[in-house]
Ligand SMILES: *[C@@H]1O[C@H](CO)[C@@H](O)[C@H](O)[C@H]1NC(C)=O
């Protein structure tokens with residue numbers, strides 16, 4: 001009896017050894033599973049899941065399972081295990097590749113797919129001499145085609161300031177999995193990015209407007225969401241030239257410039273300080289020309305033109321920019337100059353010569369301001385005499401001038 005027992009022990013040991021040897025020899029020929037494509041089908045269509053196997057051995061079996069929802073052993077190689085032949089089918093094919101290698105494909109067929117068939121399926125290769133954890137296995141997913149839909153979005157109406165960052169999100173669902181594309185403006189025009197998140201950094205005035213996220217998976221219709229971004233910026237005013245000069249009474253204009261930024265685009269107006277307080281400028285004495293921004297900079301250039309400058313025009317002018325958020329002001333002073341300032345001075349230089357500042361002509365004086373300025377000694381003489389009095393110094397200065405010129409040229 002004791003001997004029999006030890007004999008039994010021996011055979012068990014040798015059996016274990018044998019299986020070990022088999023395992024080692026089987027190692028070089030463990031079959032492997034290639035890529036199993038997920039399947040998305042229209043409801044009612046049949047599903048085909050191909051499980052491609054290389055190096056299949058006689059000691060192996062290719063099995064299909066449904067893993068989720070509910071575990072179900074469907075097939076072994078080319079034959080069904082489940083009794084549900086209405087729903088399932090299986091097909092095993094063998095092809096020889098270019099490299100003279102055998103390729104076995106075991107195809108699981110799910111007939112008339114419905115939502116109940118949506119789930120996870122597994123192809124596994126059972127190898128009798130190899131322990132279970134080393135059996136190759138791969139999963140594939142079956143889904144019913146579903147048009148894309150939008151699950152959640154970030155705030156679709158946003159107010160932001162220039163220089164800030166904004167993040168828009170758009171989460172979609174669909175079968176197959178949809179892709180998300182971001183547009184500025186209408187869909188299909190200006191692509192801003194892809195994926196669930198769109199980052200907009202360092203916003204500028206021109207970045208405001210409509211944005212769209214489009215969710216598409218090839219199953220119509222596409223899903224779409226529209227976002228509105230309003231960019232706000234308080235107005236800011238600046239004057240490139242704080243002082244503007246012009247001579248009076250020479251029918252020349254003075255031009256004052258002001259730069260205004262802000263969003264929404266500010267309205268620009270001009271005012272001036274008067275003895276009656278601050279008054280808005282609007283009469284035909286003035287012209288206001290606003291050059292609106294054409295680029296992203298958003299700078300409005302406003303030019304105030306004061307026609308035919310006279311002494312009453314000198315003073316301080318105020319440029320004012322106003323939008324929904326705030327207002328800004330900037331001041332420009334119009335100062336008197338002795339000489340004409342501006343590009344049109346040459347052509348209209350003559351009137352300036354007759355002004356009170358340069359009495360250097362011999363022509364008969366006219367009853368102008370000059371008289372008031374220069375004859376301030378006592379009462380005004382009668383006009384005729386007055387002319388004579390002025391005449392004498394004029395003749396004198398002219399002769400002195402002539403003499404001077406004579407000597408200098410000699
Ligand atoms: C098939 O087996 C051969 C020899 O054992 C090996 O060289 C090859 O890599 C295997 N192929 C795959 C796809 O595993």
Ligand SMILES: *[C@@H]1O[C@H](CO)[C@@H](O)[C@H](O)[C@H]1NC(C)=O
Pocket residue numbers: 035036037038140141
């Ligand atoms: C199948 O779908 C799953 C889950 O969506 C994914 O992880 C896997 O990579 C897909 N397989 C293929 C071959 O695309």
Ligand SMILES: *[C@@H]1O[C@H](CO)[C@@H](O)[C@H](O)[C@H]1NC(C)=O
Pocket residue numbers: 251284285286307308
């Ligand atoms: C400025 O003066 C010129 C010349 O006298 C005159 O023709 C013009 O109408 C004046 N313009 C305004 C706005 O007063």
